[in-house]
Amino acid sequence: MRGMTAGIEAVLFDLDDTLLDGDAAGQSGLRALLALCPSVDWQAAVAAWDTAFREHFPPYLRGEITMEQSRAARMRAWADLMAIPVRAGAESAWFDWYLAGYQEGWSVFGDVAGCLDALAGLRLGVITNGDGGQQRAKITAIGLDGRFEVVIASGDAGFPKPDPRIFHMAADALGLPPGQCLFVGDNRDGDAVGARAAGMHGVWLNRRSEAAGDDMAADDTAGDAAAGEAAAGDAAADDGVPEITSLAELPGLVLRGR
Numbered sequence: 001m002r003g004m005t006a007g008i009e010a011v012l013f014d015l016d017d018t019l020l021d022g023d024a025a026g027q028s029g030l031r032a033l034l035a036l037c038p039s040v041d042w043q044a045a046v047a048a049w050d051t052a053f054r055e056h057f058p059p060y061l062r063g064e065i066t067m068e069q070s071r072a073a074r075m076r077a078w079a080d081l082m083a084i085p086v087r088a089g090a091e092s093a094w095f096d097w098y099l100a101g102y103q104e105g106w107s108v109f110g111d112v113a114g115c116l117d118a119l120a121g122l123r124l125g126v127i128t129n130g131d132g133g134q135q136r137a138k139i140t141a142i143g144l145d146g147r148f149e150v151v152i153a154s155g156d157a158g159f160p161k162p163d164p165r166i167f168h169m170a171a172d173a174l175g176l177p178p179g180q181c182l183f184v185g186d187n188r189d190g191d192a193v194g195a196r197a198a199g200m201h202g203v204w205l206n207r208r209s210e211a212a213g214d215d216m217a218a219d220d221t222a223g224d225a226a227a228g229e230a231a232a233g234d235a236a237a238d239d240g241v242p243e244i245t246s247l248a249e250l251p252g253l254v255l256r257g258r
């Protein structure tokens, strides 16, 4: 019996909260926003931003509204929750303040470079939920340009993870069957379970050592989001999804079976 990773030719990564530190970016964005209204309570602002994101980002991922509409709706919901007097029609301008800070805060996790270096003999890619232009800009900003043969964003593909079609699109772009691809991401259901359902190997990157089923609670506040993947907390921990807490563990897992 070969190991779970036998035959793997490609390793594909989620972007937000897997390669890019989404919490740091989101907090940088909120700090920029709160510079406009300095008396606001930080924790309340974070909680309200998360609420607005969960409500108004998934409809974008599902193609029901544009990114611009999603941003305006998030700002309106946040301002209303915080009782901040943002004029009707001024939501996009306010969001731009957030966005400037968010982009300023894009940074790569410390375990990424070593992981990619160790996997250099394999083919590498990204599958991410979000706007293609913004997601590619993130990859450039965190110094990973040229590291990935394939970058698939849901905004370009037309369907978000965990839709199996986006995983298959990436495998097709590599010319590989899904079974020779491994996908790793921080959202257990949207990334790891979704990849397995599409015939790939799926690995859950559980950076905060959360219990299975809790990964929704920790998703980022501004990017790629798993927020559309409110699935199945009841899938629980005994379904055989491999779990790592750092990307430093990934090369060992991948290369062991090759």
Ligand SMILES: [Mg+2]
Pocket (backbone or CB within 6 Å): 014, 015, 016, 017, 018, 185, 186, 187, 224, 225, 226
């Ligand atoms: Mg993610």
